[in-house]
Every structure is written in structure tokens, then in C-alpha cells.
Amino acid sequence: MPRTDTPPADLPDTPRKEELLDSLTKGLALLRLYASGVERLTMQEVADQLDVTRAAARRLLLTLEHNGYLAQEGRQFALTPKVMDLGYAYFASMNLPQLARPYLQALCAEVNESCSIGMLDRDSVVLVAREEPSQMLRVDMAIGRRMPAYAHSLGRVLLAGLDDGARATYLAGAELRKLTPFTISSRPALARKLEQVRAEGFCTLISELVDGFAGISVPLRDQDGKTVAGLGLSMVLGSRDQAYLERHYLPPLRRAAASIEAILKAR
CATH class of the missing domain: 1.10.10.10 (Winged helix-like DNA-binding domain superfamily/Winged helix DNA-binding domain)
Known part of the structure; x- marks a missing residue:
């Protein structure tokens, strides 16, 4: 076809x-x-x-x-002052990069990999904060970069955090392309993967957006338990496998996410 x-x-x-x-x-x-x-x-x-x-x-x-x-x-x-209500949610979310920056910097220094915060915008995940290590080989993704949510670890934790109706709407309408030989482009397979991400509370993704690159991400939730953003690491895979990524990177990633969530819930 x-x-x-x-x-x-x-x-x-x-x-x-x-x-x-x-x-x-x-x-x-x-x-x-x-x-x-x-x-x-x-x-x-x-x-x-x-x-x-x-x-x-x-x-x-x-x-x-x-x-x-x-x-x-x-x-x-x-x-009247009430007009400020119209922009409150937007400006509240815009504070997230500033609030999270010290934790992003600390995480980047600890794991020596690129750290990002992303938010969902329709079918894309948009990077709103980014910290890069000092190593020569970097993953070139600037703030504001948009990527297909289904093929990025940040996007998947955000999609997994949607309510059932919103997730079903996304799955029914999203264009799922085979970006690499490893990209999940089947709607039933993606639906199963999102259920897994939702149950496990993290996403590891290897060579689906760009062959040879990997990412691991966790959700960031507000005081109501709603997923409002994702925190993730991206890297050149090299000789590492999924088990290595989850063993070495998931614990510090979750600690950083817990610190950022504590600030979100205290606001």
C-alpha cells in the first residue's frame, strides 16, 4: 500500500x-x-x-x-484582575524549566548524558528544558525541538499518562511511520507498549527515532497525580543494552524526578 x-x-x-x-x-x-x-x-x-x-x-x-x-x-x-486566570496555567507550566534546572544540571553531571524535560503538544513532544554534558559527542536537540511522541521515550511516558479517552483518540488518528527498522508503527503494538509504560512508570526506547540512539524517561506528575511533563535521558547507545540503561540510569532519573515533583506539588 x-x-x-x-x-x-x-x-x-x-x-x-x-x-x-x-x-x-x-x-x-x-x-x-x-x-x-x-x-x-x-x-x-x-x-x-x-x-x-x-x-x-x-x-x-x-x-x-x-x-x-x-x-x-x-x-x-x-x-479586571480576573483576566490573569486565562494565562495562569500557561505561565505555571513555563516556570517548570526554571524550577527544574538545578536538578537537570545535577542529573547531567551525575550520569554524564543529555537530560531533557518534554511536554506533549498534540502528536509531538516538545523539549522545554535541556542540559548537555561537556563530552564532545552530544545529542543535538535544542529547546523547542519537536519530535513524534510515539517514537520518543519522553513522548511515550506522556502518551501513557493520558486518560483512556485521550489516548484512544491519539491512537486512532496519529500517523505512525517506520522511522527506523525498529520503530513501533502498529497501533495495537503501540497501545500495548503504552500500557506497559503506564504500569512500569518509565520508558526505555532504543533505535526507534534514530538508529543507534537511545532514551529512557519517566513522567513528572503534579499534585493531582496528572502527568504534566516527562524527564528523560538521551544518548548514543554504543555497546550498551536495555538492561544496562535501566540498571545505571533509571535510579538517578527517578530521584531527580521525585525532587522536581516535590516542587510541583508544593506550589
Whole structure:
């Protein structure tokens, strides 16, 4: 069967216009007007800047006021502190690299291998923190690098941490390519592997993303027990095997993860 790069029709990469809520788009655009440094806006100013009718501007403003994000002062509307709630989860997650950095540095020094923290973004794992050893041969992966979640040890601990419904949705729609001769590209086989990762609490992956490279990762959980990120090591495999990786690297990896989780749970 010829390979196709076209995603399934029911899982488009770019949503169709009729699938989008125009009112929500306008409401977000209204909030972005305040991000430019404007403290207060009138209905007419909103109508002019968003290119909508005065009646539409009124509905947008009153809806945000009703939900507590704006306060009316005469003819003008100003932001309230509640608008900070919209960005809290994002900024909380952005603190993770700074909070984890001392533990990443210590882990990197202890094992002399590349250490990373990754987060799940749709079908990809994205590196949000990285520490490299001083050795000459390095695994070249910069912060912000995106990799297919199914073929990376960080991605697998994150996928394993999804609830059953989210994991089933991922498995139904993900494009699983044979990146190397060792890549798991069968949906049933990947489903079984994720169940194993979930039960064992770690993932060791060898030569599935790039032949000759290996990774071992563990989840990072918040105070509610939800997997919010993954902590992992990546390395050139050389003459080492899976048993060696798990015997030498899993204990320090778990200790570092426990330290980072203690901070996450204390926030």
C-alpha cells in the first residue's frame, strides 16, 4: 500500500472556517487590544478597531463584563484582575524549566548524558528544558525541538499518562511511520507498549527515532497525580543494552524526578 502524508479527513491539521466560533475569535481579539497597553476602551473604539458593528461590540463587551473579565466605568471598559486566570496555567507550566534546572544540571553531571524535560503538544513532544554534558559527542536537540511522541521515550511516558479517552483518540488518528527498522508503527503494538509504560512508570526506547540512539524517561506528575511533563535521558547507545540503561540510569532519573515533583506539588 503506498504511503500517504495526507491526514485523515476527520482529523484536519487546519480547521475549516465553518468549524470556528467567530464570536470567540472576536472576543479574544478584543482582549488583545488591551495587550497593546490601552487601559480603557469605549464601544465605538472596539467597533472601529475590530471592524464590527457597534451592536456587536456591545455584545462582546457585555459578555466579558458578565463573566468578570471587564469592568464598566461610565462609557469605558477596563480589564479586571480576573483576566490573569486565562494565562495562569500557561505561565505555571513555563516556570517548570526554571524550577527544574538545578536538578537537570545535577542529573547531567551525575550520569554524564543529555537530560531533557518534554511536554506533549498534540502528536509531538516538545523539549522545554535541556542540559548537555561537556563530552564532545552530544545529542543535538535544542529547546523547542519537536519530535513524534510515539517514537520518543519522553513522548511515550506522556502518551501513557493520558486518560483512556485521550489516548484512544491519539491512537486512532496519529500517523505512525517506520522511522527506523525498529520503530513501533502498529497501533495495537503501540497501545500495548503504552500500557506497559503506564504500569512500569518509565520508558526505555532504543533505535526507534534514530538508529543507534537511545532514551529512557519517566513522567513528572503534579499534585493531582496528572502527568504534566516527562524527564528523560538521551544518548548514543554504543555497546550498551536495555538492561544496562535501566540498571545505571533509571535510579538517578527517578530521584531527580521525585525532587522536581516535590516542587510541583508544593506550589
